[in-house]
Structures are given as structure tokens and as C-alpha cells.
Amino acid sequence: MIHSFNRRTLLKAGAAAGAAMALPDFLGSTARAQAAGLNVFSPLPPDPAPPGAAKFSEEAFAKWQADNGATVAYETLAWPQLHDRMATAFASGAAPWDITYNCGWVPEFESFLSPYADTLPKALVDDLPASSFATTTVGGKRYGTVFTLSLLTLFYNKELLEQAGFKEAPKTWDEMKACAKEMTRDGRFGFVLNYGDPAGIGGTASYWMVFLQQAGGKLYGEDGLPSFKSDEGVAALQMMVDLMPSTDPGSISYAGINDATNVLLAGRAGMMMNWPFMWNAANDPKQSQIVGKMTSAVLPAGPKGSASIDGTDAWTIVKSSKNQDKAQKLIEFYLDAEVQKRQVLDTGWLPIRLSVLGDPEVQAKAPNAAVVLEQAKHPYDSFVTADYNQVTVAIGTEVQQALQGSKTAAQAIADAHEAVTAIVKRRG
Numbered sequence: 047m048i049h050s051f052n053r054r055t056l057l058k059a060g061a062a063a064g065a066a067m068a069l070p071d072f073l074g075s076t077a078r079a080q081a082a083g084l085n086v087f088s089p090l091p092p093d094p095a096p097p098g099a100a101k102f103s104e105e106a107f108a109k110w111q112a113d114n115g116a117t118v119a120y121e122t123l124a125w126p127q128l129h130d131r132m133a134t135a136f137a138s139g140a141a142p143w144d145i146t147y148n149c150g151w152v153p154e155f156e157s158f159l160s161p162y163a164d165t166l167p168k169a170l171v172d173d174l175p176a177s178s179f180a181t182t183t184v185g186g187k188r189y190g191t192v193f194t195l196s197l198l199t200l201f202y203n204k205e206l207l208e209q210a211g212f213k214e215a216p217k218t219w220d221e222m223k224a225c226a227k228e229m230t231r232d233g234r235f236g237f238v239l240n241y242g243d244p245a246g247i248g249g250t251a252s253y254w255m256v257f258l259q260q261a262g263g264k265l266y267g268e269d270g271l272p273s274f275k276s277d278e279g280v281a282a283l284q285m286m287v288d289l290m291p292s293t294d295p296g297s298i299s300y301a302g303i304n305d306a307t308n309v310l311l312a313g314r315a316g317m318m319m320n321w322p323f324m325w326n327a328a329n330d331p332k333q334s335q336i337v338g339k340m341t342s343a344v345l346p347a348g349p350k351g352s353a354s355i356d357g358t359d360a361w362t363i364v365k366s367s368k369n370q371d372k373a374q375k376l377i378e379f380y381l382d383a384e385v386q387k388r389q390v391l392d393t394g395w396l397p398i399r400l401s402v403l404g405d406p407e408v409q410a411k412a413p414n415a416a417v418v419l420e421q422a423k424h425p426y427d428s429f430v431t432a433d434y435n436q437v438t439v440a441i442g443t444e445v446q447q448a449l450q451g452s453k454t455a456a457q458a459i460a461d462a463h464e465a466v467t468a469i470v471k472r473r474g
Contacts, residue, residue, distance in 0.1 A: 086146075102393055103389070114376075156184045167378070177427060179192075192358065200318075202215055212225050235293060238300075241253070241297050241300065242301035256354055257285050260351065261279075266429065275463035326394050354424065386399050437466055
């Protein structure tokens with residue numbers, strides 16, 4: 047399943063070629079949509095897919111359709127094709143769906159979506175992490191609901207940790223630096239990450255955003271302008287720079303999370319920030335040389351505590367849908383506690399509901415669920431915007447220069463701030 051998270055670096059503007067390739071299928075699916083009750087646009091498994099597209103809660107899904115007098119038809123595509131397929135459909139003015147999957151694209155597609163999540167049942171909203179709507183809220187309105195909690199946490203090799211003289215995972219920045227330093231020995235390094243691609247969720251800029259929040263900073267101020275030319279912004283980057291002597295040198299060229307993960311799973315690095323779905327790969331003897339040695343913990347706290355970013359997998363309702371109420375009921379079914387439980391037990395994708403993450407059976411099946419649940423108590427925001435690719439390229443390129451020693455942290459942050467300010471002003 048490691049390949050799934052290549053997608054985390056694909057939160058970018060759609061390529062024209064990809065959109066053109068999607069067009070022939072678009073014409074056929076429109077005809078299918080007219081004959082169906084509810085139409086859902088979803089990723090293909092093994093990426094996160096709902097009942098009916100993935101094999102879980104099949105009886106409950108059939109019962110929901112019967113009880114609600116609804117038929118549900120799916121259009122499923124491989125993850126890299128999703129963005130361009132939606133962009134083509136929305137631009138044509140004839141999007142055939144009632145519900146669409148979104149992964150950080152809500153700000154881009156907001157004018158085509160309904161803010162249905164403002165009317166979700168209180169009991170459901172209260173069972174979701176406080177930060178879960180951060181990436182689906184535009185102008186104070188909630189346009190989507192995240193359905194799988196995909197937070198970066200600390201993955202580490204406990205055997206290497208103990209050999210370095212530590213009994214537990216680092217809890218602070220200072221402990222993390224000390225631990226990484228002591229783990230760097232015998233051809234191994236204390237830390238590894240993928241800094242080769244500046245852009246997207248899972249790119250260099252987004253990792254800096256983790257440290258930014260841990261330092262107490264935000265990407266934007268209340269006025270919508272960049273606010274990270276600050277002590278917090280510089281401290282976040284300086285933390286990354288301070289880790290570099292203990293970081294696998296290949297990190298600066300690793301373009302995807304797979305590259306860095308493979309180093310960890312080969313036992314050549316001691317720690318990294320990683321996504322929940324990597325847990326299965328780390329404990330699969332066909333993919334990992336550290337089975338039984340790897341575990342996870344909440345990310346070490348900066349001056350203002352721990353913080354993370356999320357993968358932003360959410361369900362949205364298309365504004366042109368003639369089945370708004372029924373579409374919302376279907377999303378509420380996807381978020382039902384029992385459906386969420388089967389989601390993690392049968393597919394490995396963690397639930398978003400706090401009560402399900404805390405379920406003993408869930409934690410027995412997915413031991414990292416307890417850590418992700420604890421991480422969710424801390425802030426997390428990926429700061430997505432319609433021009434997220436431009437913003438993260440501007441920031442990530444400067445971060446890369448600081449990590450390579452060609453700029454100080456303060457200069458890189460100042461230059462990034464100037465570039466992002468220009469991007470924001472072009473938003474109009």
C-alpha cells in the first residue's frame with residue numbers, strides 16, 4: 047500500500063493533458079448519471095473509497111439504499127486522475143455527480159459545491175476532531191467532511207532508539223534533536239524525510255508547516271495576508287536545519303514519501319514523520335526489515351506544543367445536485383460509527399470519528415489508532431488554498447535552500463514571505 051501516498055504530493059493544479067484524457071469517459075458517465083438516483087465520484091481502492099466502491103459494510107449499504115429508496119452509482123478513478131476529471135466536468139457546466147471526493151481542492155472548487163456540512167447533526171460534529179474542518183472551510187462555510195483521519199505522526203525504530211540510550215520517543219524539539227544525533231551512527235541516520243519536491247501536502251513546504259504550528263505560528267493572518275515572517279516561522283525552519291546533520295543526506299533529493307519510508311523500513315534511519323496508512327507496510331515482512339521494531343508516537347512539541355497536518359480526504363456535495371438532502375444522508379451513512387469501524391477493520395483506513403478511534407477492537411487491529419487519536423487532540427491545518435501549488439512551491443523552494451545551507455533560515459523565510467505575499471495579492 048505504500049504507493050498510495052505518492053498522491054500526497056499531487057495537490058496541484060490540473061494538467062491539460064490529464065483533463066483531455068478524462069473527457070471521453072465524462073461523456074459516457076453523464077448518460078449513466080441521468081439514470082441513477084445518487085451518483086458518487088470516488089477514488090479506486092486501495093485509496094480511501096466508500097462502501098459499494100470498496101468491500102466493507104456491504105449489507106449495511108444495501109439496507110441504506112432500500113430504506114432510503116435510493117440507488118447509488120459510482121464513478122471511480124485512480125487517484126491521480128481525480129482532480130482533472132472534476133475540473134473538466136465543472137468547467138463544462140455538466141458535472142454528473144451528487145457527491146464528490148475532494149483532497150484539499152475545496153478552495154479551488156468551492157463555487158461548484160454546497161456548504162452542507164454546516165447542517166450536519168451535532169452529535170456527529172462533536173465526535174470529529176476540532177481541526178477536521180480546517181481544509182474544507184471557505185469564507186466561514188463548511189463545504190466538506192473529512193472521513194479518514196490521516197495525520198502525520200512520528201514513526202520510529204524502537205530498537206535503534208533504545209540502542210541510542212532513550213527509553214521512549216522524544217517529546218520535545220530538543221529531545222528530538224538529541225535523539226536523532228545519538229541514533230546517527232554505524233552508517234545509519236537518526237532522521238529521514240522527503241525534501242525533494244517543494245509542493246503539495248507531503249512536500250517540503252507542508253513539513254515546514256508542521257513545525258510552524260508547533261512553534262505557534264500560522265501561514266496567514268486574519269487579514270488573509272501571509273503572517274509567517276516571524277520568530278515562529280524562522281524557528282520552524284531552524285528546527286529543520288538543526289536536524290540536517292542527523293538526517294539521511296538523500297532526504298534532500300527524495301521526491302516522495304515512498305523514498306524516505308523505504309530508508310526507514312530498511313533500518314537505515316531511526317525516525318520520520320509519516321502517515322497512518324504506512325503502518326501496514328512497516329509491519330509487512332515483504333516490504334519491511336523492521337517488522338516488530340517500528341512504533342509511533344505523537345509528534346514532538348515545539349514552543350507551543352504538538353501539531354500536525356492532515357491528508358484532507360473529504361466528501362463534498364455538488365451544488366447542481368437535485369438530491370441535496372439525500373446526498374447528505376448518504377455522507378452521514380459513510381460517517382456512521384459502525385461503517386467507520388468496518389472501514390478501518392476491513393480496509394486499514396483509519397476512521398475520523400473519535401469514538402471509533404478509541405474503540406478497543408479498532409486499536410487492537412490498528413495499534414497506531416491510539417496515537418493518531420492523541421495527535422488529533424492537537425491542532426492541525428494544511429492551509430490549503432486554490433493556489434496551494436504556487437504557495438507551496440514558493441515556500442518549499444526557499445526551505446530547500448536553507449536545508450542545503452545556501453540561505454539562513456531568516457533569509458529563506460523573508461524571501462518566501464515576499465513571494466507568497468505577491469501570490470496572495472494576485473488572488474484579487
